Amino acid sequence: AQKVTQAQTEISVVEKEDVTLDCVYETRDTTYYLFWYKQPPSGELVFLIRRNSFDEQNEISGRYSWNFQKSTSSFNFTITASQVVDSAVYFCALSGVITGNQFYFGTGTSLTVIP
């Protein structure tokens, strides 16, 4: 079965703190893809990153970094030096070859950055 678990429902941090959002997935696919999306208060989901199952290199983009570990089926997302504009709901998602192009989403983590 395909499943994405985001155990953290809500997180609050003070501005400039670092914060890590956890994502654990289950899949029977050997080839699969992992994503992170941001949903600001405006409602539209914004794509942040895509990772395929063969590429375990961590990635850094500005203040954002992602840690993909197949051994623990995790794809965690860290925001360094958080800012108020980072306040949003963040979704982790999974898509696999067996399931075609379906995206399976976690329940989301609501991040609040306090000034």
Add this chain to the structure above:
Amino acid sequence: DVKVTQSSRYLVKRTGEKVFLECVQDMDHENMFWYRQDPGLGLRLIYFSYDVKMKEKGDIPEGYSVSREKKERFSLILESASTNQTSMYLCASIGPVDRQNTEAFFGQGTRLTVV
């Protein structure tokens, strides 16, 4: 730059009404999806379509139907709206998932209230 457009941001409908939610994409994608988003439940797949006139049930299709007469348009239909269908509805358009840099593009969402 607009890629996925949903016809309404906010809708208020009465119980028992037939409701149409429209979604149009301009990326020539075969795959289109309808999700509903509720607090604590994340995004749940209602229906999806891999091609014109093709439709597949997602995880929660009861009370909904869809129509895909043209490639760029995917409509969600609430046959007889009920209060438990009050939710945020999100449309997504996705290219072939195994292609480099494929991601899901989302519309801005329609917040439907059934009274």
